[in-house]
Amino acid sequence: MSSNIIQDLPKIELHRHIEGSFHPPTLFQIAQKNRLDFPQEFEAFKEQLQFPKDSKPDFALFLSKFYNKWYNDLDDVYTVVYNSFLNIDQNENLFYSEIRFNPFHFCINKGFDPVDTLKTFLMAARSAIREKQSHTKLLMTINRGFYPEERYMEVFKQFVDKVDLTGIIGIDLAGDEVNFPPEKFQHFFQLIQSHGLPATIHAGEVTSADQIWTAIDKLHAKRIGHGVKVTDDPNLIAYAKEKSIAFEMCPISNYQTGAVPDTANHPIRDLLREGLCVTLNSDDPTVQNATLVDDYNACHHQMGLSIDELKALNLNSIQASFLPPKEKIDLEKNFLQAWGKVTSAH
Template sequence: MTPEQFVAGLPKAELHMHVEGSIEPDLFLRLARRNGVAIRWSTEEELRAAYRFSDLQDFLDLYYDGCRVLVRAQDFHDVTRAYMRRAHADSVLHCELFFGPQGHTSRGVPIAAVMDGVLGAMEEARAQDGITGGLIAVAQRHRSEEEALAMLDELAPWHERLLGFGLGGAEVGNPPAKFARFFERCRTLGFKVVAHAGEEGPAAYVRESVELLQVQRVDHGNACVDDAALVSELARRRMPLTMCPLSNLKLQVIDSVAEHPLKRLLDAGLCVTVNSDDPSYFGGYVNDNYLACQQAFGLSRQDLAQLARNSFEAAFIPQEQRLAAFAQVDDWLARAVGPELEAKE
């Protein structure tokens, strides 16, 4: 079994994927035409050529511009369902999706259109493909904490159907501490909480997210390697990191996947997971990220299986579902490794 075949069939969860970042160029163009939205590109080739970014802010400028094609509930449904079909084909059993309500409501899109579209697609995916999911609303860190609290209130009718809340957007100049009251309220209401930190921001932002915001997962977390004590503490806590190697490469956070801290952190005992972030913009879905890591670090099948186990350990799912997923990972590894061991004997 080749690495490609092993990864393709490896059961996994994806925990760091933005719904708005999964709009493939063909769908992007169709939605623009359907909604009469004027855009700068007329072909898929032109649009793909625009997906060259110098840094996170460069990407975010295009990302927010691209969100304009999402107008109606059907648009959000189509984007979400397309991703979940692809995830199912990549042997993803469970996905926890980010979405950014503020980027839509600020341009006049009713929050009900966003929620009805995304949640409807997730329910359809579960019924048709058996893939489970959870939805995490992300506050944009360049906005104020008061706006984040208003978003939390606006989503009140859907609180029972939301998994949690997170923090995303440009890190520089927007430390996690800026949102301490928002996260405290989210925790008080019983939501899971996560935060993007340490992608372009310093290790101190990772520490703030863990100690001040009391997050249950850190999204990215790369910069923690600059603080040995922090790495030790994250390992002690088994604090999950939802890392996105191809995203970091595309945004020039790293010069090559081989420079990514993922393997060092995995070896240090951290609960590292592999994810796609914004796959259509960064040219790689979750399996592409697994394979990029396998090739860059020479990961064994056991290493890849550990990353998959980590994804279920870090997922916000019932223990029964987690144990069942662990068993599926172990079964796939046994099927892949067994024949090789027999051949050696």
């Protein structure tokens, strides 16, 4: 079996943040143009951008990499978003992906109008997706720490009124789990669900299983971002199975943030074997200095998941995607065909 099979396998990914997947050469260009305080030499610049490969887990260091002061105007936003979507697949063979973005990341520093910012973002993302002919949908993220719920509700209503939201198929809650528990956003998630948008909630990454219960019961999450702490509560595992809740797990990210002590013993392996709907994702490739292929390698070589088990993770992702049912059926059919081609060629 060729060592490249892991790279060649078609992959379905549900959890990747564009703000953690920016194209480093484009950021370098923007930093130079806008005279930002960064190293003048590309390699040193890139090092500052990324979590160091040999670093111990460090949540604060990880978060410090999400710098949001790149943009002098909406043209800068367009350039970064367009180039990042164009270059998003780092030889990973993404077959279908749901990429999440936080519109407020782009406008909060200089106070750009959120509606104009979202329009610019969508124009850039759609244009790159069309050009690449990639099968990609978008999830909108709101960050727990940026604004209170009322402000998000007000801006979301403006988005619905003024922006064509085609291509956005779900909403995500991310950010500081410790100080902003999910119940603070219950009304916001009621509002988005009344517009037919499903929810995925970051929970139980650095906090306890309690937040996963809240995300499911009070925010009606269909998917949980990370959720590694589900292992602390057998009742929750049973409940999540019964309700077909999916878990978007990201082994390398979980190691770097300290959510798990090492990748070899990441809970994704045992949870998959227990029949929980777990999925495999990268989270933030640029920040992590690691791609989705590295996560697959960790699963296969460190955790001992077989190629068939990697397929099962992908089928879970198709099941848990926010695509309409008919599109899921087509996706599964095409995916299995592509998977068969790669595995029989190796």
